[in-house]
Amino acid sequence: MDRLSVVISAYNEEERLPACLHSVSFADEIIVIDNESSDRTAAIAKRSKAKVYTRPNNLMLNMSKNFGFSKATGDWILNLDADEQVTPDLETEIKGVLANPPKDIVGFAIPRKNIIFGKWMQHTGWYPDYQLRFFRKGKGKFAEQHVHEQIAVEGRVDCLDHALLHENYQSVHQFLHKLFTIYAQNEAENILRQETGNEEKAGLWSPYTFRWQDAVTASFREFAQRFYVQKGYKDGVHGLMLSILMAFYHFVVYTYVWEKEKFVDENRSVLKDSADFEIQKELRYWKLTADIEEEQNGLKKNYLRLKRRVS
Structure with missing residues (x-):
């Protein structure tokens, strides 16, 4: 079975990070890139046995994520934000890929359920909101040119069926x-x-x-x-x-x-x-x-x- 590394980039996320970390407790390795948080983000991550690295707080957080990808030791990388959670159904689907990794696929796009102002937005451009988040180690990275850019991967991409939960804008x-x-x-x-x-x-x-x-x-x-x-x-x-x-x-x-x-x-x-x-x-x-x-x-x-x- 292939190994999974989860990479999370966070800044002042002491309230939402625990749920994110708990949802990926099945991973072989969890890496948290702390962008010079002033709250307990780093301490919470360390308490969860995650590997914590501190990077400068830059608008282009994708730079921190690329750094996290370089530190990952797993065969596959799951890239998350601190306000996201892996649902049980998605966990099962990811484990299925790890147990029987496809030879011709280097990455998977995952749909997201965006919760905005307390409501799951099923329309308005926020669903299914596919994000390329799950990919083979060494096959994906950000170009570091745009805040909302997608990961660029080398090879064929497929889609998973089950969604990430995204606790998006709360106020x-x-x-x-x-x-x-x-x-x-x-x-x-x-x-x-x-x-x-x-x-x-x-x-x-x-x-x-x-x-x-x-x-x-x-x-x-x-x-x-x-x-x-x-x-x-x-x-x-x-x-x-x-x-x-x-x-x-x-x-x-x-x-x-x-x-x-x-x-x-x-x-x-x-x-x-x-x-x-x-x-x-x-x-x-x-x-x-x-x-x-x-x-x-x-x-x-x-x-x-x-x-x-x-x-």
């Missing part, structure tokens, strides 16, 4: 702090990096030219995508509020880009009518897309498709 304050203070700035840097095509020049925030249209359309596209296409309306008030919050997140991203462009101004006389047109067009398209998917009558479905095409 609005936590949501706003992480997305608007941390993630949005990183995302703004990535936009500039993509525009320049040169990471070194991206550090100078040039020559990207801010477009106010991007701030408007990206925000409304995000809302329409989550609420209509990904059926956020089926998640009730949670789906509505989170769709709005995620839309505003994208607006904040472009606001950071605008700031780095020295708050460049434009001809304000063209803003209102153009923005109204873009917003209405975007929302109309995605609303019709959702209506098409829900419509059971074939004739009405074709009518809606035609209406969407000319809208």
Whole structure:
């Protein structure tokens, strides 16, 4: 039977880390990368017999995870965050892979059940939320370029059936702090990096030219995508509020880009009518897309498709 190493990167997670550690007690090795926590995170990990390494608290926590991967001695690595737990069904499935490892598979994507504001989000883009977390030692690592990047693996990937439990955002304050203070700035840097095509020049925030249209359309596209296409309306008030919050997140991203462009101004006389047109067009398209998917009558479905095409 192959051996399993679990790698957990944590910062000030004394409340949620115990449940995470307990859920992976079946592993042959547990490695916790403590990112200079000021609470009892490291002590809790040591008490659970985990191997603890301290690394600088960097926004790019993926650097710490790559370090943890290098310290793992198991045949397979399971990469977790401290707010995640392996369910009993997932444990059984992982053990099955370890007992009979597939020769042609180097990694597995695992679905996640995201609990946000106390509710399992079954729509709104948060399920099944596949994450490549389980892979052969030496076959996967992060590129260390983006906060939410996926592990890159060398070889074929498959999917597991059972989900990780992700105790995601528990309060609005936590949501706003992480997305608007941390993630949005990183995302703004990535936009500039993509525009320049040169990471070194991206550090100078040039020559990207801010477009106010991007701030408007990206925000409304995000809302329409989550609420209509990904059926956020089926998640009730949670789906509505989170769709709005995620839309505003994208607006904040472009606001950071605008700031780095020295708050460049434009001809304000063209803003209102153009923005109204873009917003209405975007929302109309995605609303019709959702209506098409829900419509059971074939004739009405074709009518809606035609209406969407000319809208």
